Amino acid sequence: MSLIKFNGNKPAINGFSDVFESVFNDSFFSDRLIARVPAVNVAETADGYHIEMAAPGLSKEDFHIQLDRKLLTISVEKQQSEKSDRESYSRREFSYTSFVRSFALPDSADDSNIExxxxNGILDIRVAKKEEAKQMTRRIEIS
Incomplete structure (x- = not known):
């Protein structure tokens, strides 16, 4: 199933809805109304769990990672304002980045062993599995 932008094709009342729609479809508004949450890849291996988050343009100091019981939360709040001696710009927009992503760790995760x-713009988190949860291969003899 795919998500499609819905336009109800409602009739315009004296052209007002066309104006209203064009104002809020302007990139100035639409860029700010869309929640920007980084994409993630989550994988499970025999030894643990691997979370990769695409978050370019940040530094490692911008990330706050915390574990509350079994909930791993990654948050970023970064405000960038470059000061300039010249204030003759015709348009300048502040840069502000903020997001929060949370992941519920399974019972098999070893919450004391998280790295x-x-x-290169990728946050890489590795969560080890508890020893008893690791899959062990053994040969079973047939009698």
């Missing part, structure tokens, strides 16, 4: 790194 995180950030390189």
């Amino acid at each position: 995180a790194s950030y390189a």
Whole structure:
């Protein structure tokens, strides 16, 4: 199933809805109304769980990662304002980035063994599995 932008094709009353729609479809408004949440990849291996988050343009200091019971929360709040001696610009917009992503860890996750790194715009989080949850291969003899 795919998500499609719905336009009800309602008749315009004296052209008002066309004006209203064109104002809020302007990139100035639409860019700010869309929630920007980074995409993630989550994988499970025999040894643990791997979360990759695409978050380019940030530094590792911008991330706040915390674990509350079994809920792993990644948040970022970054405000960038470049000061300039020249104030002769015709348009300048502040840069502000903020998001929160949370992941419920399964019971098999070892919450005391979590590692995180950030390189090339990718936040990489590895959560180990508990020893008893790791899949062990053994040969079973047939009698």
